[in-house]
Amino acid sequence: QKEVEQNSGPLSVPEGAIASLNCTYSDRGSQSFFWYRQYSGKSPELIMFIYSNGDKEDGRFTAQLNKASQYVSLLIRDSQPSDSATYLCAVKPGGGSYIPTFGRGTSLIVHP
């Protein structure tokens, strides 16, 4: 059973702070890792993806991947109230599968 685990939260941070969202996965052969943002009542929106160990930065977002420890994280710098949403981690497994496994998401609240 391939699993992706996220703390459901809510994670509450003040405006301007760094929000750190974490995700662990069970399949060592996993290849690609994705972060989606889902506002209440809306569909998931792809923020970024990462496939190599290390950091990948895109604006205020940084994804970090550590395959040895089987975790991927998303850092949001200078958090804004508009970042308040549920963040879904998804992992593309190895073995030729094209079905990503989604975590249940972490709720982020950025308060003014």
Next chain:
Amino acid sequence: GAGVSQSPSNKVTEKGKDVELRCDPISGHTALYWYRQSLGQGLEFLIYFQGNSAPDKSGLPSDRFSAERTGGSVSTLTIQRTQQEDSAVYLCASSPPPGSYNEQFFGPGTRLTVL
């Protein structure tokens, strides 16, 4: 360019009726996925298409659920004899052809309510 579109955006039906949900993927995307999301819950995988074939339909919850895809593009998810537990948001996503990183782009969803 145009994103994934789904219709209808909302559907209210009576228990026992059949419903059809439609998904138009992003042009050129060969992979198409259907998911279901109940209120406050995570994404539940239903079925995956590569082209017109469905190599993985393991998530379909019962034989009342079926899906097809034609012309490597539009997909229809059909639920027969709807039950109240079928009420959820049905999401469609598409991905670029194999060889990409399999990133998924979601449509806005269809909210199904079974009375």
